[in-house]
Every structure is written in structure tokens, then in C-alpha cells.
Amino acid sequence: MFDFHCHSVFSDGELIPAEIWRRVKVLGYTAIAITDHADHSNFEFIIGNLLKIKKAFEGLTPRLIAGVELTHVPPEFIPELIKESRKAGAEIVVVHGETIVEPVAEGTNLSAILGGADILAHPGLIKEEEVKLAAEKGVFLEISGRKGHSFTNGHVVNLAKKYGANLVINSDAHSPSDLLTKDLAFKIALGAGLTSEEVKKIWEIAKKRFL
């Protein structure tokens, strides 16, 4: 089990990275990406701090992955900030997509895909052309375990299947109780319209790409 999107105290999460790590270890995870909310003001702070604990925990299981979630960044700045984040050492760049429960700027999904984000989180009512483009560019679309963001999981799965886009199941945890067990992640994916075989395949593909 692994998860490539959660939050620590370096943005609005409740736990320090060491506790996230400990809690997912108990849940049997092999890897966890911490991807705090970032914009131009704090991406270096987040990445720098996450790389410190990553280095300290090197060789331990679960593997810690240092990331960011670019959040409410104006769409025209997203491609550049993805590059800057990678330059600062981010191993995974998530973009906070156009969830229907927040006023995320229109054009964010497209910018994230064109900018080559690793994962477009909770893409809401993403358009068909954007899903097609995500498939071409290898951008993973997220099935979200988070309340509200998860309302459109079925839509995302439906279009991803149609156009062959890759999917990833993430908790987007902010609190300890948000962390997913493997069993719950599996059920969320089934509830979004995937078969058991498809969920297993998704996990295989995500593992190959990010681990």
C-alpha cells in the first residue's frame, strides 16, 4: 500500500512528517509521499524540510517521498512552478485540480497537464479533451479519498477508462483519521466504477511510475 498525496504541518495537515510516517507504517504502507500545499512563497520551505526527514529516514520502510501540491496558483504560473519545484528537489509534483467544492481557477487542470505535473489531484468535472491530453502526457488523474473532492471520482474514472489515462488512489489526508487502509482505498476505487482487476492494475502502474 502506498499513497502519493497527504499533508503535514508544513501546510494545513495536523501531523509532523515523522508521525505520518509512523502511522502509515502501522497500516502496512511501503511508501508515502508528503505533498504540502505550495505556492511561490513556500515551495522551497516545504521541499527543503521534507528532504531533511527523507534523508534522515533513508533506507527505512515505508519510503518517504518529498513532494508538493501546487494549490490555487494562477494557471498561467503553474508550468513554471512545476519546474521550479523539481529544481528545488521535489520528487513528486501534485497540482490541486478543479474540485467542485472549492473556487479553483478555471484552466488549472489544463495547465497542470500541459506543465507535466505528476498527478492532477481531484480534477472535478474535468473535460474530455483534458483527459485525452493527460493520457498522452502521462499525467496521473486522482481518485480522491477526501470528502467533497471525492464527489466526482466516478466522472474521472469514466473518462480515464475511455481515453486510457492513468489513475492513482490517494487519501489527501490532513488528519490521522483520513489515512486510508488498503481495504478502504480498494472500496473507494470500486465505488468510483473500477473492477477489482482494474484496481490491481492501477496499483501496479502507479508503483512502477513512482516507486
Ligand SMILES: [Zn+2]
Ligand atoms: Zn488538493
Ligand SMILES: [Zn+2]
Ligand atoms: Zn491535498
